[in-house]
């Protein structure tokens with residue numbers, strides 16, 4: 001990696017000042033050090049944000065819970081209350097990477113992590129996402145790539161937390177130039193849909209402060225299918241969350257990861273499920289709606305039936321049947 | 323006395339510094355002398371340092387190690403190439419193999435994916451720090467007894483992961499051991515013996531030596 005300057009920030013305003021336009025925030029460093037080692041980013045200054053006060057806490061509220069951006073994935077995994085209140089979040093955290101990574105990986109860094117496309121990650125390949133003029137994946141090794149995209153890059157969002165946060169209708173609070181912006185997960189990734197260069201909607205200097213999760217859905221699940229039994233990225237991940245009242249779904253949300261450059265969610269399917277009594281036929285219908293318009297490439301067609309199965313399993317597990 | 327402490331030049335520069343940044347810490351002005359000193363320390367810490375080598379003090383296996391390192395040097399590099407502590411191994415240098423696992427305040431982490439400069443102030447334990455009074459710890463002994471290695475390259479990493487697990491979970495199940503060790507890979511394929519060793523160290527050994535530990 002290239003040499004860089006280093007600073008530790010003790011307040012959000014000094015963090016912003018120190019990072020300037022050409023610096024990068026350093027949280028757990030799992031993603032950033034990988035990018036630095038491959039010369040994919042060369043920030044002038046690394047600003048360690050782990051000493052920012054108040055951002056490493058999980059706080060219970062009456063209407064919503066707050067998870068600070070510096071909370072580690074292990075903190076979520078080890079929190080017995082989270083396991084009860086947001087079981088899907090607990091399941092997602094438990095499956096992320098390895099113990100060593102979960103111990104340092106932060107919520108903010110997990111949401112802001114960059115593309116894992118193997119062409120993108122190769123230091124000598126200059127693809128569309130690096131301002132080159134070709135997407136190497138589209139007509140080549142694309143087995144891990146997207147079924148949906150809003151631009152010509154087909155690298156999917158892989159953050160497991162983004163998938164479950166989408167199903168839980170969580171809000172990310174972003175500090176931009178001293179103002180707090182409140183973004184849905186869809187807004188956090190909107191730019192990755194519309195712009196090939198973007199991994200998310202964050203601009204230089206934007207700082208994720210925390211995530212708020214409403215207590216509106218007492219049931220939630222997260223499932224992922226991977227090639228390896230453990231310590232592997234999801235080929236497809238699926239999260240679902242809802243309340244069940246008198247046997248009927250209330251405010252259901254289904255979200256998928258690793259099949260689109262944003263957490264994949266279809267509003268019409270959520271509406272379709274609302275008020276329904278879940279059974280396999282309903283779950284199958286919902287899955288078809290969610291996957292409608294999928295554009296499989298040469299090697300990632302398997303993701304369609306895989307996603308369909310995960311959606312059905314997630315919904316039935318939500319109901320308590322699986 | 324409390325409130326009339328004269329503003330020392332240090333406190334002043336702290337204030338000017340913060341002013342230039344915008345909002346925070348108007349409270350510092352009325353703070354006690356002690357607090358001002360602590361604030362000052364913070365202010366210094368907020369300075370940009372590097373890219374050239376800077377003094378870095380690491381606390382490894384209970385000893386202070388003073389080094390001169392560029393901010394880009396990883397903890398693994400600092401241990402192996404600047405401190406002659408070669409117990410933690412470099413396999414992938416990309417957070418995927420676990421050979422470099424060390425304890426960071428009792429939690430296992432990959433030393434290859436952490437900057438040495440940010441490890442300051444934390445207690446680092448490497449495999450060299452496990453033996454006490456010349457005696458190997460119970461995980462190390464169990465590895466020998468259960469023949470849990472072939473080439474040995476992955477061993478320090480596994481030993482650190484299992485040692486960390488047994489510190490918070492005295493009697494783990496086989497599944498819990500597997501979950502804790504999922505981030506360690508053994509290229510020689512010793513995983514079944516490693517699992518046996520972990521269970522042996524935890525005192526929850528399987529009854530029969532020939533019992534097959536199945537992988538789900």
Ligand SMILES: Cc1cc2nc3c(=O)[nH]c(=O)nc-3n(C[C@H](O)[C@H](O)[C@H](O)COP(=O)(O)OP(=O)(O)OC[C@H]3O[C@@H](n4cnc5c(N)ncnc54)[C@H](O)[C@@H]3O)c2cc1C
Pocket residue numbers: 024025026027028029030031032033069095096097098101104105106107108109110111112113114158159160161202206207208209231232233234416417418
């Ligand atoms: C082998 C392997 C397997 C993995 N498997 C999974 C998996 O299954 N699921 C999954 O979700 N992840 C997985 N990961 C990714 C891992 O979880 C992320 O790299 C990690 O969560 C990133 O968090 P961090 O705190 O280390 O981020 P960092 O590396 O510190 O930061 C990542 C990026 O986010 C920026 N950033 C950090 N914090 C903030 C903030 N508060 N505001 C704004 N920007 C910020 C940084 O500048 C940087 O660009 C895996 C990683 C590896 C290496």
Ligand code: SF4
Pocket residue numbers: 115117118119120127128129130134135136137138145152153154155
């Ligand atoms: S999918 Fe995106 S990141 Fe991968 S090669 Fe194509 S343009 Fe580059």
Ligand code: FES
Pocket residue numbers: 411412413414415416417418419420421422423432433434435
């Ligand atoms: S060398 Fe650090 S995980 Fe492989």
Ligand code: FES
Pocket residue numbers: 470471472473474475476477507508509510511512
């Ligand atoms: S014993 Fe050789 S890699 Fe594990």
